[in-house]
């Protein structure tokens with residue numbers, strides 16, 4: 185029954201799927217706090233969408249008036265597992281996808297949110313907070329609010345990343361880089377396009393204008409230089425309303441982006457008409473891994489979309 189109603193969603197909505205890692209088994213250091221969909225689940229979900237929707241590239245959803253029945257597959261953060269596990273799955277189903285990359289991982293540095301996850305999974309939060317006690321007190325950080333508060337727009341992400349590096353260095357802890365390590369991963373594949381997710385994945389609205397521009401420009405230039413299919417759509421790190429500001433929009437226009445993606449757990453019911461002052465945006469949702477809970481999720485999202493219409 186739910187399946188039948190979900191199929192019907194192609195008549196009134198467009199879905200942009202958001203995936204992160206696609207490990208068969210999530211590494212222990214990331215277990216808590218990582219959005220992971222196994223390759224097996226990915227196959228089932230995409231196979232389902234392929235039956236009832238039209239799977240297209242993200243740029244196509246932004247360029248057409250009628251978006252109903254269209255689905256785009258996106259991956260954020262460029263985990264290595266996406267290249268080794270997810271792309272073969274999508275290739276076997278012959279569907280396109282877009283990977284939004286953070287250039288910093290090519291320099292060998294671990295993704296800063298994985299450093300946060302490392303501390304959580306290794307029971308090191310309190311140790312880290314004690315190590316930076318004045319910072320901890322200033323921002324009222326506790327082990328309980330740690331994950332959430334470190335991605336808030338009120339604390340400069342770059343500052344947190346510096347503190348993380350200092351702590352890890354002082355304690356001689358090295359963290360694996362789970363994201364793309366070298367440009368070999370970005371092999372030319374007609375089904376895959378690449379997009380800008382900023383260089384370091386900091387909360388853009390927590391940065392000043394120069395820092396924001398550096399984050400966007402550095403990654404933009406990297407993508408241009410790599411001679412790969414470059415999506416003109418931008419993926420906002422963390423993807424909430426508070427994670428960007430008017431400076432962000434200004435900069436995205438400066439670098440000729442045609443639109444940007446939120447990740448506020450929603451489907452797209454209408455094609456947002458936009459004024460010249462702003463940029464078009466679309467909604468995404470993080471797909472649940474298990475197939476039954478994925479079907480329930482779709483049903484709820486469809487209902488929520490219809491009520492809001």
Ligand SMILES: [Zn+2]
Pocket residue numbers: 260261381385421422
């Ligand atoms: Zn991300």
